[in-house]
Amino acid sequence: MSEAQSLQAPNSNSETGQPYELSDELQARVDTLDLNETVEHAKENGYGLIRNPSSLEFNDRLREAILEVADGRRSANLLLGKHPIFAEVVMNPKILAMAEVLCGKGPLLSQLTCSVRGKGARALPLHADQNWTPAPFPVHNQIATFCWACDEFTKAGGATMVIPGTDAHRRHPDPDEVAEHKGAIATACPAGSIVFWNGSVWHGNWPRTIEGERVVLHMTFGRMSLRQIENYRFLDAAWLKDKPYAMRVILGREDGLSVSA
Ligand SMILES: [Fe+2]
Numbered sequence: 001m002s003e004a005q006s007l008q009a010p011n012s013n014s015e016t017g018q019p020y021e022l023s024d025e026l027q028a029r030v031d032t033l034d035l036n037e038t039v040e041h042a043k044e045n046g047y048g049l050i051r052n053p054s055s056l057e058f059n060d061r062l063r064e065a066i067l068e069v070a071d072g073r074r075s076a077n078l079l080l081g082k083h084p085i086f087a088e089v090v091m092n093p094k095i096l097a098m099a100e101v102l103c104g105k106g107p108l109l110s111q112l113t114c115s116v117r118g119k120g121a122r123a124l125p126l127h128a129d130q131n132w133t134p135a136p137f138p139v140h141n142q143i144a145t146f147c148w149a150c151d152e153f154t155k156a157g158g159a160t161m162v163i164p165g166t167d168a169h170r171r172h173p174d175p176d177e178v179a180e181h182k183g184a185i186a187t188a189c190p191a192g193s194i195v196f197w198n199g200s201v202w203h204g205n206w207p208r209t210i211e212g213e214r215v216v217l218h219m220t221f222g223r224m225s226l227r228q229i230e231n232y233r234f235l236d237a238a239w240l241k242d243k244p245y246a247m248r249v250i251l252g253r254e255d256g257l258s259v260s261a
Contacts, residue, residue, distance in 0.1 A: 007096045010106030010224055019043075019140055022101065029097050039101055046167030046201030047187065050194035053094045053148070059192035061085060063150035063215050066114040077113040077259055079217075086112060089217060095146055095194065099221040102144035102198055108227060110143065111220040111259075117158050121208040126163070126178045128171075129220070130199030135171030140223070143199040148217040153195065155186035158208030160195055162187055167200035177202070228252070 008025065020043040022030060030039055035050070042048040065083040070076045079086045089095070090109055099107040129145050130137055153159035161184040166173070186206060187195040197203055208214060232251050240248060248254045 007100065007107075008105060010104070020101065023105075026097065026100055029093070030101070033094050033097055035094060035097055038098065042098070042101070042196070042198065045162075045164040047162045047164070047195065047197035047203065048098075049187070049189055050094050050098065050146075050196065051189075052192070053092050053194050054192070056192050058088075059148075059150055062089065062148065062217060066150065066215050066217060067116065070114055070116050074117070075113060075115045077111070079112040079114060080109070086217075089148065090219065095219065098146070098196060099144055102141050102196075103221050103223045104140070104225070106224045107144075107221040108224050109219070110222040111218065113218045115214075115216050115218065117205075117208050117214040117216075119208055119211050121158050121205075121214070123161075123207040124205035126161070126173050126181045126184070126202050126204040128167075128173070128200050128202055129197070133199075137167075137170040137200045141167075141198045141200065142226075143220055143222045144196060145199075146194050146196040146219040146221070148194050148219070149189055150191060150215040150217065151213070152191045153187055153189045153193070153214075154210075155188070155206050156208070156210045157212075158206050158214050159186040159188060160197075160203055161185065161206050162197060162201060162203040164201075166202040167198055169202075170200055173202050 020039065022039075030036055038048045038050060062085055065085045069079060069082050076082075080090065081087075090112065128137070130142055133142065147160060151157065161181065163181065163183045164185065181204065184204070189195060235251065240253070245254070252258065
C-alpha cells in the first residue's frame, strides 16, 4: 500500500471543518483512488457506492469465507481474526478513505459482521444507524456503515433500501414514516461492490423474494472522539462484585455493546 493510501493517526487538536470538507492529504488519497464522485454522491444523498473495491476473484473468496464462518447460520459477528481475509477487507484503501471522509481522522472499526439471507428473508424496517444519539443528530457524522455485496444487490434480492437525502432531517424516522417508507429506492449494484451510508440517512432492507442467498459483509466505523480515554477492561468480575449497578453503567458493562462472542 502506498503512503498516499495509508491511514494517519488522529490529531489531538481542535480543528474546524465542515462535513465532507477534506484535508489536503485526504483529498489526494480520494483523487488517487478515483473516489471524488463517490464523495460527492454521499454528500448529496447520505449514501453511496464504491465500485470495484477489489477483484471479482477476491469477492468470490470473501463470499466463501463468510459462508465458512457463518457455518449454516444467518449471521456471525466479531469476524476479525476468524479468517485472514477479513483483515484484508478492513485495510482496503477505498473503505479506509471513505471511513475517514464520513467519520474523521482515525476512524475506529466498531463492528464486523456478516449476513446470509435466503428467499423469504423479511424486510428490515427503516431506521438510521446513529443509535443512542438524540435528535437533532450532530452536524458531523458519527458512524458509517459499509456493506460489501458479495452477490448482486437488487430489490427482489433483498438489497438495502435507502431514502436519499433523509440525513438532512437529522433524526430517526417516526412510525408513520417507517410504515410508508416514501421515496425508498434499492441500492442496486453488481456483486463485488460496496454500498455505504452515514449514520443519519434512513435505510432498511427489501424482503428477498428470489431463490439463492444474499451474502453480505457489514462493517461499521465510528468517530474516535467518544472513545474512552482510559481503558478499564482489566477490572474483572471480582473487583466489580461489591460495586453498585451505576459503576457497571459508567464502565459500559450494561449497555449490551462490546460483543465478545
Ligand atoms: Fe442500519
